[in-house]
Amino acid sequence: MVWNPRDHDAPTRVVDLDHAATTRLRPEARSAMEPFLADRYGNPSGIHAAARDALRALDEARERVAGVLGCTPGEVVLTSGGTESDVHAVSGGMPPRPGVPVCAAAEHHAVLRTVEALDGRVVDVDAAGRVDLDALGGTLESLASADRGASVVSVALANNELGTVVDLEAVASVVRRTAPGVPLHTDAVQAAPWLDLRVRSAPASLVSVSGHKFGGPRGSGVLVVRGGVELRPLLPGGGQERGRRSGSVDVAGAVGLAAALEAASVERSTVVERVGGLRDRLVGRLLGADVGVRRTVEPTDGLEVLPNFAHVRVPGVEVEPLLYLLDEAGLRVASASSCSSGAHRASHVLEAVASAGAVVDGAALRLTLGPETTADDVDHAAEVVVGVVGYLLDRRSGGRTPAASGGRR
Amino acid sequence: MRVLVALSGGVDSSVAAAELVAAGHEVVGVTLRLWGGPSDRGCCSVADVEDARRVAAQLGLEHHVFDFAERFHASVVEPYVRAHADGRTPNPCVECNRSVKFDALLDRADLLGFDRLATGHHARIAWVEGRAHVARGADAAKDQSYVLHPLTAAAAGRVLFPVGDLGKDEVRRRARALGLRTAAKPDSQDTCFITASGGREAFLSERTGLHPGEVVDVDGAVVGRVDAVELVTIGQRRGLALAGGADRRYVVDVDVPARRVVVGPPERLQRGTVRLEQVAWNGPVPTGTVLVQTSAHGVAAPAVVASSDVDAGDAEVRWLRPRPRVAAGQSVVVYDGDVVRGGGVASAG
Numbered sequence: 001m002v003w004n005p006r007d008h009d010a011p012t013r014v015v016d017l018d019h020a021a022t023t024r025l026r027p028e029a030r031s032a033m034e035p036f037l038a039d040r041y042g043n044p045s046g047i048h049a050a051a052r053d054a055l056r057a058l059d060e061a062r063e064r065v066a067g068v069l070g071c072t073p074g075e076v077v078l079t080s081g082g083t084e085s086d087v088h089a090v091s092g093g094m095p096p097r098p099g100v101p102v103c104a105a106a107e108h109h110a111v112l113r114t115v116e117a118l119d120g121r122v123v124d125v126d127a128a129g130r131v132d133l134d135a136l137g138g139t140l141e142s143l144a145s146a147d148r149g150a151s152v153v154s155v156a157l158a159n160n161e162l163g164t165v166v167d168l169e170a171v172a173s174v175v176r177r178t179a180p181g182v183p184l185h186t187d188a189v190q191a192a193p194w195l196d197l198r199v200r201s202a203p204a205s206l207v208s209v210s211g212h213k214f215g216g217p218r219g220s221g222v223l224v225v226r227g228g229v230e231l232r233p234l235l236p237g238g239g240q241e242r243g244r245r246s247g248s249v250d251v252a253g254a255v256g257l258a259a260a261l262e263a264a265s266v267e268r269s270t271v272v273e274r275v276g277g278l279r280d281r282l283v284g285r286l287l288g289a290d291v292g293v294r295r296t297v298e299p300t301d302g303l304e305v306l307p308n309f310a311h312v313r314v315p316g317v318e319v320e321p322l323l324y325l326l327d328e329a330g331l332r333v334a335s336a337s338s339c340s341s342g343a344h345r346a347s348h349v350l351e352a353v354a355s356a357g358a359v360v361d362g363a364a365l366r367l368t369l370g371p372e373t374t375a376d377d378v379d380h381a382a383e384v385v386v387g388v389v390g391y392l393l394d395r396r397s398g399g400r401t402p403a404a405s406g407g408r409r
Numbered sequence: 410m411r412v413l414v415a416l417s418g419g420v421d422s423s424v425a426a427a428e429l430v431a432a433g434h435e436v437v438g439v440t441l442r443l444w445g446g447p448s449d450r451g452c453c454s455v456a457d458v459e460d461a462r463r464v465a466a467q468l469g470l471e472h473h474v475f476d477f478a479e480r481f482h483a484s485v486v487e488p489y490v491r492a493h494a495d496g497r498t499p500n501p502c503v504e505c506n507r508s509v510k511f512d513a514l515l516d517r518a519d520l521l522g523f524d525r526l527a528t529g530h531h532a533r534i535a536w537v538e539g540r541a542h543v544a545r546g547a548d549a550a551k552d553q554s555y556v557l558h559p560l561t562a563a564a565a566g567r568v569l570f571p572v573g574d575l576g577k578d579e580v581r582r583r584a585r586a587l588g589l590r591t592a593a594k595p596d597s598q599d600t601c602f603i604t605a606s607g608g609r610e611a612f613l614s615e616r617t618g619l620h621p622g623e624v625v626d627v628d629g630a631v632v633g634r635v636d637a638v639e640l641v642t643i644g645q646r647r648g649l650a651l652a653g654g655a656d657r658r659y660v661v662d663v664d665v666p667a668r669r670v671v672v673g674p675p676e677r678l679q680r681g682t683v684r685l686e687q688v689a690w691n692g693p694v695p696t697g698t699v700l701v702q703t704s705a706h707g708v709a710a711p712a713v714v715a716s717s718d719v720d721a722g723d724a725e726v727r728w729l730r731p732r733p734r735v736a737a738g739q740s741v742v743v744y745d746g747d748v749v750r751g752g753g754v755a756s757a758g
Contacts, residue, residue, distance in 0.1 A: 004522070005521055005522025006522045008522075320475055320476065320517075321517060321520050321521060324473065324521055325521065328521075392520075395520055
């Protein structure tokens with residue numbers, strides 16, 4: 001059915017398919033945090049009873065985080081979120097780690113802009129957004145033979161726009177071969193809720209995670225710094241976090257992040273299967289409707305995509321009116337990455353995959369499911385997208401809406 | 410009605426939105442992102458978008474940002490640069506209204522299901538024999554009908570100018586009464602994509618060649634030099650650094666390819682007619698005496714439309730009394746009383 005903005009009142013149903021942007025605080029996180037937002041407000045750096053209480057909670061949170069991420073508690077640096085973790089890992093702190101930082105062209109801006117700011121090198125990706133291993137090896141070899149070697153290699157475990165997963169062990173093996181001793185960093189912000197990081201992030205010695213992507217509080221994050229990797233503080237000061245990150249530690253944030261991460265980890269295997277099935281159902285309905293919706297990344301052998309990601313494009317449709325009308329119809333989605341909100345700019349990820357031969361024309365839609373997404377949500381979302389796209393295509397081919405009939409309201 | 414109101418972050422569009430809400434319309438606010446380059450005034454700075462968003466929130470409106478930067482660049486900025494390179498004096502606000510606000514944005518409003526597009530322009534809509542026309546706003550000093558002249562009857566019929574009936578003082582009084590944060594904000598002036606610090610010269614020198622030239626008098630004697638012939642406008646008097654002669658001399662001709670500026674006494678500027686191109690009439694070609702305005706803040710002088718080839722889009726306007734020559738590229742707007750009947754741009758020569 002073709003949707004028409006003139007026939008619709010305010011939506012009766014809202015469906016959130018923008019979980020890659022952020023998520024609702026999980027009940028486990030909320031109840032774990034509540035005591036630390038008021039009564040148990042001690043600063044863990046102090047020595048009195050309230051401080052010791054906070055430190056105990058912090059220690060426990062750190063252990064729980066370490067358990068899910070597969071590292072020791074001492075390797076967990078609590079940060080303000082994914083961006084801080086990325087900037088810290090890539091720069092190496094202040095002053096920056098000597099040498100040339102290297103990343104892939106489809107990295108999150110927190111990594112890409114840091115690499116650019118430090119005059120680093122950006123390596124091409126394939127049509128699915130995964131780093132080109134030959135190009136990476138070539139870049140690292142050429143740096144090794146120059147005066148300044150690589151300082152760090154940063155490759156996200158899963159791309160934050162397309163959801164494509166990288167074989168991190170293969171990346172690590174290229175780094176070991178062409179730049180031995182250079183730390184590998186992975187931005188695991190999108191992957192954290194969906195992949196077992198104990199295994200999947202193990203090849204990296206620096207790992208970024210952000211709390212609010214899996215039901216933790218915003219403003220909480222982790223940088224895993226495995227033993228042996230040198231890191232200066234990005235924020236010098238009172239020397240918290242073993243001197244790696246100063247500032248009074250946000251105990252409530254740490255406790256909330258730990259609770260959410262653990263809850264997500266416990267339910268992961270069942271949720272991944274269910275959400276993956278719903279994602280396939282959504283994509284099937286979008287492609288099956290006759291409105292020209294296409295997958296941005298076509299499935300190929302060996303392609304792994306996060307189970308909650310559906311990235312599609314709609315040729316012949318402008319993205320701005322599409323997003324406006326989807327929002328008006330109660331469907332929350334993103335065009336590319338939500339981090340450069342406001343107006344809609346071309347996505348550097350789509351540009352990067354386009355230069356590797358991917359076809360990216362049309363309006364791009366990133367639909368990302370969450371653990372609470374239902375089959376009804378997915379069916380409704382597909383109906384809305386197909387209806388709105390049908391309307392826009394209809395209008396584009398010269399069809400006019402009937403003059404204001406007063407039928408709305 | 411469902412009304413999309415364009416909020417620039419200024420006081421006029423803020424009050425326009427408030428008037429629409431008070432009238433009981435279903436209103437949504439939008440701010441256009443037009444210019445990606447540096448700007449320290451006008452309608453696209455981050456601070457202006459923030460003002461627009463806060464005003465929308467005060468009025469209980471949803472607020473969106475639409476990105477029309479590509480369209481703006483292609484239909485306003487590029488022609489602006491080309492016109493200077495050709496020695497014409499363009500009016501980018503007219504082009505923006507023609508191609509961006511009352512074409513692309515109006516189409517967008519329709520596509521999204523809005524019945525009307527509203528802006529904070531000081532102008533009114535007059536219906537003459539069933540056709541909608543742009544007409545002068547109530548505040549003569551703030552009237553913007555000149556820069557709105559390209560609106561077609563179809564466009565004018567889908568547009569609302571809620572502050573067109575108000576004086577500027579009244580607009581500010583209403584903004585204060587509502588506690589809008591834009592109440593005391595200074596009016597935007599000049600070209601929004603040109604910085605006050607660098608000016609036209611810095612903007613154009615990065616995008617097209619600026620060439621020094623000689624200044625000659627009407628007998629051909631060299632009397633001075635200019636740094637950039639592209640920046641000299643017919644009728645200009647200042648900034649020429651002429652040698653000798655305390656007499657009043659004006660630019661009477663600019664020849665960019667020859668890199669030459671001609672100055673002369675004011676009577677050499679006088680013309681009995683002005684030729685127009687890219688002419689569009691809203692309704693039939695006017696007969697009888699009309700009022701013709703040749704700059705945004707100029708006076709309208711009586712004239713007749715001596716001839717008009719509607720298909721070719723050109724026309725000749727004959728002044729009742731001779732008028733100073735109009736620089737090529739300037740918009741020339743024909744009024745019947747306060748009602749815009751059409752317009753075009755002045756031809757060279």
